[in-house]
Amino acid sequence: MTKKIVSIYLMLLMMLPLAKLEEISSKPTTCVAIRSKYRITENGYFTLYDSTNKPYIAFCDFQSDPGFAWTLIESLSTTSARSSKFRKSFSFNVPSNECTPNWTGYRLSKSKMTAIKSSASSTHFRATCNFNGQSQKGLQNRDDYLRVSLCAYNYLLSTRNVWTCAIVDYINVRGHSCTKCSIPFYSSNAYHLFIHLPTSKSSCARFTVPEMITNEDAFGFYHNVNIKFSCTANSTSTTNWWIGGGYFD
Template sequence: MGKLLVFAALLLLVFYYAAGGVAAVAIKSTVSEVYRMRQCGSNPMTTVARNYTARSCVDHMEHGASHCGHYVIDDGQESYVVFCDISTEIGFAYTLIESFGLKHNSFFRKGLTVNWPINENSPNWNMYRLSHSRMSRVRDHSTYWRTTCNFPSVGIDYQDYVRARITDVDPLKQTLSNTCKKVEYINLRGHLGLQTTVAFWNNNGNHMHTDSSARKCAFKATVAR
């Protein structure tokens, strides 16, 4: 039985929130054309100085930023540093809201509906999570969320990857327990699904995840390839 944890990082998964107002990558093209591997660069956790105010990572992209790194955003309530991925998916700007390594997963068992900030002023791959209020304000300027695995080393290779519209599944508001929700793209252990429904868990005792043994929804990853 394999699990795909949503909104996690490094040895497990990295979650990014897609900044709003940006068109999605067209799925009209073939999978090999649209979903090809992209990387941020050899040292993405670098600070990028800017001389304007940005509400989100997409604002930085619209002002010409094109590299991954630490950027300052002002969400209307406070200013703070976040990690932005502006280069791995064309037309998308993602804000990191949580990241953790396998050895720290015991600290990240609470769902995304729970306020559980960890090192929120110091974005990093090993132990990091924004407060629920900060995540919510980022979500208010967002259209998609995304999760992936081993981002610092491989970037985006669309393996163990999920992307969905917030209007279809909102991890910050919805308590889930083996609940079918629509996603645009999922690849779990080599099993691919496009525009399909996936079983998710997201509650006080379960970090948001899907399970490869789930049979309830349209997407089923029953055998590892």
């Protein structure tokens, strides 16, 4: 290959978005790369590669949000979420059932989550409720749902130990929602990343959910739970956390 051809090839590569470069990689590291490379449209389990190029199985959602693909990083039942093992921020390395992904007690290792988040194609994270019942068709609605840009809150895999306001794309708790509003997040060595509704009511954009129970928690930690919130309707209800981004067709 002549120097001129090599120069043109490198110039074309530089013009491609970083996410597009991942798409043409032979070893996808995210579900976004899977969707872009293979044009798969049905949700399911697929092979991804970690930072050491070792393969592992992950669940991908291609259907819930048009134009987005999501990689599942954690799914916990209410019972599991309230256990001491999982009452930790995502900064702690507490993998569970990585070889056998499931919906009641599953969490990727910190290194795998970091590799997914570090991908140029990863732009958002989200939390859903009871996705296991929607696994073939994706979410049917946006009740009890949270989506946030990593630019707005880049502490997903960190421990903050302080309430941090972040503008979310969208949040819905028990049918009450807001778009592009500021919500307080918290995580620590004893608190999974979560939203405390009384704090949300009094700080940031003051997002208020009527008929709160005392110290009601949403999307994590779950010291005090409301059975009307679908993530915690009963002991087997699940909370699902994802990292994702837009894909190329």
